[in-house]
Amino acid sequence: xxxxxxxxTVLITGATGYIGRRLVQQLRLRPEYNLRLLVRNRHKVQxxxxxxxxxxxxxxxxxxxxxxxxxxxxxAFYLIHSMGSSDDYAARDRTSAENFRxxxxxxxxxxxxxxxxxxxxxDASEHLLSRIETGEILSAKPGEIxxxxxxxxxxxxxGSASFEIIRNxxxxxxxxxxxRWVRTRTQPIGVDNVLDYLESSxxxxxxxxxxxxxxxxxxxxxxxxxxxxxxxxLKRYLFPVPVLSPHLSSYWLILFTPIPYKLASALxxxxxxxxxxxxxxxxxxxxxxxxxxFRETVRAAMRELEQNQVLSRWCDSSAQQAxxxxxFDTPEGAILRDIRIVPYRNGxxxxxxxxxxxxxxxxxxxxxxxFLWRVxxxxxxxxxxxxxxxxxxxxxxxxxxxALDFWKVVDLKPGKRLLLHAxxxxxxxxxxxxxxxxxxxxQTAHFLPKGIMGRFYWYSLVPLHYFVFKDLAKAVVDxxxxxxxx
Numbered sequence: 001x002x003x004x005x006x007x008x009t010v011l012i013t014g015a016t017g018y019i020g021r022r023l024v025q026q027l028r029l030r031p032e033y034n035l036r037l038l039v040r041n042r043h044k045v046q047x048x049x050x051x052x053x054x055x056x057x058x059x060x061x062x063x064x065x066x067x068x069x070x071x072x073x074x075x076a077f078y079l080i081h082s083m084g085s086s087d088d089y090a091a092r093d094r095t096s097a098e099n100f101r102x103x104x105x106x107x108x109x110x111x112x113x114x115x116x117x118x119x120x121x122x123d124a125s126e127h128l129l130s131r132i133e134t135g136e137i138l139s140a141k142p143g144e145i146x147x148x149x150x151x152x153x154x155x156x157x158x159g160s161a162s163f164e165i166i167r168n169x170x171x172x173x174x175x176x177x178x179x180r181w182v183r184t185r186t187q188p189i190g191v192d193n194v195l196d197y198l199e200s201s202x203x204x205x206x207x208x209x210x211x212x213x214x215x216x217x218x219x220x221x222x223x224x225x226x227x228x229x230x231x232x233x234l235k236r237y238l239f240p241v242p243v244l245s246p247h248l249s250s251y252w253l254i255l256f257t258p259i260p261y262k263l264a265s266a267l268x269x270x271x272x273x274x275x276x277x278x279x280x281x282x283x284x285x286x287x288x289x290x291x292x293x294f295r296e297t298v299r300a301a302m303r304e305l306e307q308n309q310v311l312s313r314w315c316d317s318s319a320q321q322a323x324x325x326x327x328f329d330t331p332e333g334a335i336l337r338d339i340r341i342v343p344y345r346n347g348x349x350x351x352x353x354x355x356x357x358x359x360x361x362x363x364x365x366x367x368x369x370x371f372l373w374r375v376x377x378x379x380x381x382x383x384x385x386x387x388x389x390x391x392x393x394x395x396x397x398x399x400x401x402x403a404l405d406f407w408k409v410v411d412l413k414p415g416k417r418l419l420l421h422a423x424x425x426x427x428x429x430x431x432x433x434x435x436x437x438x439x440x441x442x443q444t445a446h447f448l449p450k451g452i453m454g455r456f457y458w459y460s461l462v463p464l465h466y467f468v469f470k471d472l473a474k475a476v477v478d479x480x481x482x483x484x485x486x
Contacts, residue, residue, distance in 0.1 A: 009034040009072050010202060011109075013060070013100070014079030016044040016401060018160060019115060019194065021312035023077065024049070026195050033202070038069040044401035060096040063103065070107040075202050076100075078114045078138060081131060090130045097137040105144045112145060113201050114138050115194070118153040118187070118213060118275035125269035135211075142209045148201045149211045150194075153275035154224070156297040157191025158304035159313035159393065161259060161267065167301075168257040168389070170229045176238045181268065182222040183240060186275045187215025190297030196289050197282070204285060213277040216291040221271060224294060231298045254381050258315075258391060261384035310393045315386075315403040334431065334446035336458050338465050340473035343440045350436050352480040354415050355396075357434045357441075360476070361405045362392035367475035369468045373405075376424070380406055385425040407432065428454035434476070443473040 010027065014020040015037040027035055028049070036054040039045060045055055058065020060080060070076060078100055082089040104112055116135045119128040139147035154162040169176065197214055204210075219227075222238050229236040253264040282289070292300075304310055344353070360366065366373040377388025388405045392398075402409045404420060411419035415436065422430035428449040435442040445465065449455045 007032055007034045008074040008202070009036055011036045011038060011069060011073045011076040012079065013038045013077060015039050016041075017079060017316055018312045018314050019155075019191070019198075020077075020079045021046075021316060022157075022191065022195055023079070023198055024053075025311060026199055028053070030199075036069065036073065038066075041401075046399060060100050061092075063099060066099060066103045067107060070103050070109055073104075073107065073109050075111045075113060076104055076109050077198065078112055078134075081134065090126070090133070093130050093134050094137060097134045101138050101141065101145065105141065109145060111202075112138050112147045113150070113198060114147060115150045115152065115198065118151045118215065118277065119273055120278070123273045125266070125273055127266040127269065128273065128275075139209050139211075146207065147209050148204065148206075149209070150197055150201070151211065151213045151278075152189050152194055153186045153215050154188040155191050155194055156188050156294065156301060158301040158310045159316075160191060160301075161263065161314035162188070163298075163301050164314060165253060165257045165259060165267070166225060166228050166298075167232075170225060170232055170234055170236055172256050174234075174236055176225075176236065178222070178238050178240045179268075180240050180242055181271045182225070182238060183220045184271055184274055185218055185220055186224075186271075187218055187277050188224060188294050188297070189215045190292045190300065192297075192300065193289060193291050197286060200286055200289065206285065210281060210285065211279065212281040212285065213279050214282045214291070215277045216294055216297075218276065219294060227295050228298045231295055232302065254384075254387070258386070258389050260381075260386045263314075308394050308396065313393050313403060315390060316393075316401060334429070334448045336447040336449060336455075338445040338469050340443040340469050341440055342443070342473045342477045344477065346481070348477055348480050349484070350438055351415055352483040353441055353477055354418075354434075354436045355483045356476045356480040357418050357436065358398045359396055359479075361388075361407070362395060364395060366472060367479075368471045372464065372468055377406060380424040383425045386423050426454075427451065427457050441473060441477050443469065443476070445469055 010033045012020055012023060012035070015024050016039055024035065024037065027033060034054065036056065037045060038056050038058060040057065040059055042050060042055045042057055045053070056065065056069040058069055060066055078097070080096060082092045082096070101112065114135055116131040117128050119132065121129065121132060124132060135149045139149055156163050194214065197212065222240065225236065225238060253259055253268065254261050259267070374388055381387030386406045390403055390405055392404050393402055398404065398409050398412060398418070400409055400412050406422065406424040407420035408423050409418070410421045411417060417436065418434045420432045422432070428447055431446040433444045433446065435444070447458050449458055
C-alpha cells in the first residue's frame with residue numbers, strides 16, 4: 001500500500017474510445033503509475049480490467065463525479081470530443097473542456113495531456129476548429145496548470161476511421177472518380193506512434209505549456225490511397241474532378257465505407273484543409289520516437305485485421321446514438337415484439353449456441369436471408385445511418401459497447417444473454433435479444449414505436465419478420481454444431 005501511495009495517479013478520460021482503449025492497455029503495463037479511468041458506464045470497460053483498475057463513473061458535465069475522479073491525480077489525459085453528436089457539439093466541447101480544466105486546478109492536478117487535430121484557424125473546418133478551441137481552453141490558465149497539447153492529422157491504425165475509409169475504398173473500387181480534396185496535403189501518423197507520444201509525455205521534464213505537432217511524411221490523400229493499394233497488392237486509379245461537392249463526397253464515402261453521413265461529412269470538411277505539422281517540438285522533446293512511414297502503418301493495421309486483433313474501433317465510443325449504452329440496455333418499455341423459440345433437438349449445447357449467437361454479423365453474415373439484411377443496411381446508409389458494412393471488431397468475440405453492423409451491444413451475459421440495440425434509422429427504438437436457455441433459444445425482436453409512423457413501420461415489415469427472424473433463430477441453433485470441437 002505504501003508503494004502504491006508513492007506512484008503517480010494517472011487519469012484517462014475517453015477510456016472506451018478508439019485512442020483511450022489502446023492507451024489503457026499500454027499504460028497498464030507501467031508499474032510506476034496508478035491508472036484511473038473516468039467513464040460514463042463501467043460495463044463498457046474490458047471485462048478483464050474491471051476488477052484490476054480504479055474505475056470512476058461520471059462525465060465532464062457532472063462536476064461532482066469529476067471532482068471525485070480527479071482527486072489525487074497527478075496527470076490527466078483529455079481524450080474527449082463530441083464530433084457529430086449534435087448541432088451544438090462545439091458548445092458542449094467548450095463546456096466540457098472548461099469544466100475539466102477548472103476541476104483539475106481545484107483538485108491539484110499538475111498536468112493535462114490533450115490529443116487534438118492539426119490545422120490552423122484560418123482555414124480549419126468547423127470540427128477542426130472545435131478541436132483547436134478545446135486545446136486553447138485547456139491551456140488558457142498556464143500559471144495554474146500545465147497543458148501538453150498534441151496535434152495529429154490522419155491517424156492510421158486498425159479500426160481508425162481514416163484507415164477504414166482508405167481500406168474500403170481501395171478494396172472495393174479499382175477506378176475512382178474523386179473530388180479535388182484528395183490532393184490536399186496532410187501528415188498521417190500511426191496509432192502506435194500516437195500512443196508512444198502520449199505515454200512519454202507523462203514523465204516529460206518540462207514545466208511550461210507545450211504544443212507538439214506529430215506526423216510522418218507529407219502526403220496527399222491520393223498518395224495515401226495509392227500507397228495503401230500497393231501494400232494490399234492492388235492496382236488502383238484515381239481521377240480527381242472538380243464537380244464533386246462536399247455533400248456529394250460524403251454520400252460517396254458512406255456508400256463504400258462503414259462511416260455514417262455525419263462523420264463522413266465532418267471528415268470531408270476537414271480534408272479540404274491542409275493539416276501539416278507547424279512546429280518541430282516532437283523532435284526537440286521526444287527525439288527517441290521516430291514516426292513510422294505510412295506504408296508501414298498500413299501493413300501493421302492490415303496484420304491486426306488479418307489476425308483478428310483489433311483492440312478498438314472508431315465507433316467504440318462515438319458520440320452518436322446509443323453511445324451511453326446504459327440508456328438502451330433494457331427493452332421492457334417496448335410494446336411490439338416478435339418472439340421465436342427454438343428447442344434443442346440434436347444435442348446442442350447452450351455454450352455452443354451462445355458462441356453461435358456471438359458470431360453473427362460482419363463477414364459472417366445473417367444466414368439465409370442475408371441479402372435482405374444487406375438491402376436494409378443499404379437503405380439505412382442512404383438516409384444517413386450506419387448501414388451493415390460497419391461490420392464488427394472481431395469475427396468471434398463481442399464485448400459491451402461493441403458495434404455489430406447497425407447494432408450496438410448493450411448487454412452481454414456470457415453463456416446466457418446478448419442484447420443488441422438498433423442504431424439504424426427507425427421511427428422508434430428497436431432491440432434484438434438472444435436468451436440462451438438450457439433446452440432452447442429464445443430470440444425476441446423488441447420495438448418501441450414513435451407515433452403512427454412507428455407502428456406503420458413495424459406492421460409493414462411483419463411478413464418479412466416472419467421469414468427473417470424465424471430463419472435467424474433456427475440457423476443460430478443449427479450452426480452451433482460448428483463450435484463443438486473448438
